[in-house]
Amino acid sequence: MKNFFGKLLIMLAVIFLAQSFSANVYAATPRGIPSGGKGATEAAAIEDMKLSTIKRVLAQITERSDDPASPYQQLLKLYNSFIDKVHVEKRGKNSSGAFVTGRVEIKYTDIQFALGQLVKIFHANDVTREVYVFVRFVGNVTEEQLRSAENVILQRYMTRLKENKFVVANADEVIGQLNQTRSMDFNQFVEFVKQKTKENPEICTAIVGEIRMAKELEHADGVTMSCEMDIHSLDCLNNFTIIEDYDGSEVLSVPSADVNRYGMFLFEKAAVTSSKSITDSLVKYWAQK
């Protein structure tokens, strides 16, 4: 009996130790960012682990870029100086070579400081790449529908401008007064916006114009709709020099039942077409400066 209880005690002790060891493995949380790396040797795998950790940290504070001159790449070159400690938790070999997993402790303050130094050097104080878009929609709809259409136009222009590395800005102080311009003709509207840029001098480059839904023409097969565009891009830093003066139209014939659906499509197409031409001319204009 004594032997039996002694053995039972030993068994229970071993079970308890095994369970608490497992719990400790799951509960332990050493410091640092979980990471892993691979390479031809263990040393190369550890370097890979450090590099991939720094890449993740940098992506949190600056834009990833392949440009060697960018802050991201410049800081990546210095990655070792931002590593505090490396904890390798698992190491092994496979057909490709060696791999490691573990945690990497980072010197966050050093990274922030180094980024700040670089940003000061690289900062593009190029306000000419900030573009304000004031393209109004003219059609027989409510003010709410007009503003909704103008929002869609802004989005199309923004997409095109951002693809070409411009920054798009939204001057609420001008947009808030657009309802005052509904009765103005095109030239009056352009003069109104020019005056607004004087009150708001942060507007250095402006795209001003309108997209108009013209009257529909009914015929035997359906309806012909047309949309006219009249858009100027202005350099407000140089006495409102016209960078481009674009005018064009989009035409579409559709069955009568589909007028509403295709009307939306037509004015969006007009926004996309005009934004392409205007953006291309802005790129050329700035390339010459």
Place this chain on the structure above:
Amino acid sequence: MKNFLPKIFLLTFAICTILTSSISPAEAVVVKGFAPIVNGDIDGAKKEARKQAMRDAVEAVAGVKVTSTTEVANFMVVKDEIVLKSDGYITINRVISEEVRGDIFFVELDVNASTERIRQFAQDLKSQLDANVNDSNSRGGIMTAVIEKNRGAYKYSPEFGDYLNAKLKFVGFRAVTNDSVVEYLIYHASDPDVRLKARARAKETRESENALLRGVLDVESVKKSGGVYEAVVNASFELIGLDSSEVDVYSKYVKGVAATESEAIFNAKENATREAMESLAKQALETVQNETRGGYINIKTSVVIGNVTNYQAQYPLIKAGLDSAHCKIIRMTRPNATTLAFFVSTDSYSNIGELQEALLSSISGIQPGINPSGELGATKIHLSF
């Protein structure tokens, strides 16, 4: 005794092995998913249906208890990220069935989900999001004010508000809902200028945020198709600076499908929010980065100086003062006979308030001007002689 002791240890070891192996590292689950076929894109719908099924698998195995809208939102981000990564978290063992019914793609999958890794990820994400309150470690502060519209009624949903905030925090921004702006959007929704005025209100009620995410999730329609409900939501968002006017926009119709109408609407809103945030967060990295990073802040703002009655005498004072305050003049305009407006740039101050103080001491004879209440647009400095 000598022979018996090793046998006891062997037996004990066997028992421990059985016990520890009962904590299985992966679970096999059968899950279903469905997605709308948009513009005839069956491949796209197949991918989305599989993603939905995998999200359900994460939910099934994670066993995460959610008791608050913040936890619901955090878990939505967990599902997003795990489905994005999938490797090591979820693997598809077998496609049990795939079919098209009407304009919905249905799929049933047998998947393996790593319970421990998913739970660990959820824990790590929670810690990451909780830690995202430190200014020096974040990209900048964004206040959010996104409301919902359904059948003509406007309201705020804390679930989606928290989800937006969690998505922004995940990429390193500080994000917080501005209740005052939300309330304004709800009660003045029919005003065409509501979004502009909401921004003005955001500027008045801000703490340290430098951008506003304003928008509406509008439930356009719900219909039954292929035995399930399909909802369409129009998501219209703008991320705009409070001091600058840089803006990022997202506007799209997004569908969601589910077994019930309310779930379909929820899925559509979730899909719309996820897509909007993935698009806007990427754009915001450039927008907010232009203003604040690494401890160096580049301020670009307009300084409007009134009561300029003697241009010949007062302009040199202004110019000297701006130079002394390390401000580069980018553009100067004359809105009217007694006002000069300057667009300036400087990186010598941490906020516009500090710049204003510096200008008040460096421009001789100047004093604070009248700051129009509820002024629309970017923050301006108003001074006067």
